[in-house]
Amino acid sequence: MLAETVRESEPDVIIGLPTLGLTLAKTVAQTLGKDRYIPLGYSQKFWYTDTLSTKVSSITSPSGVKKLYLDPNQLSLVKGKRAIIINDAVSSGKTLQASWDFLESEEVGCQLLAAGVVMKQGERWRALLGERQEMVRWVFECPLLRAVEGGWGARE
DSSP: OHHHHHGGGOOSEEEEOTTHHHHHHHHHHHHTTOSOOEEOBSSOOTTOOGGGEEEEOOTTSTTSOEEEEOOGGGHHHHTTOEEEEEEEEESSSHHHHHHHHHHTSTTTOOEEEEEEEEEEEOSTHHHHHGGGGGGEEEEEEEOOEEEETTEEEEOO
């Protein structure tokens, strides 16, 4: 279902965001007839460089900033290519914004056509992504929740 939401973008390459987006990206790539997908990662290997990384904070890691890395050996597979980002969810929009800026940077140089996520949580990510919000596709949506007396309530 996720692949169908981004199919019309006709990407050259599928890029998966860690952690759950990596598994999803593989399935989306296969469904769209691609031989491979490009995984980004939070773990720095000894051959990675800081020029191919960016800082990311998200709703799941609000107290700390992580770094998102592109393996330099895969740069040629994305540079100058039309790509889509795949992730599990969009909530605050911080992960999508940071990865979008990184992938379209001069260092990486790909053209992002869309971002596909399984779940859209609430609407607050829209303000952060600005015009890019129109390029986000999702399968399911739910409100962003917060704990309230006796259960849960919508955060927004």
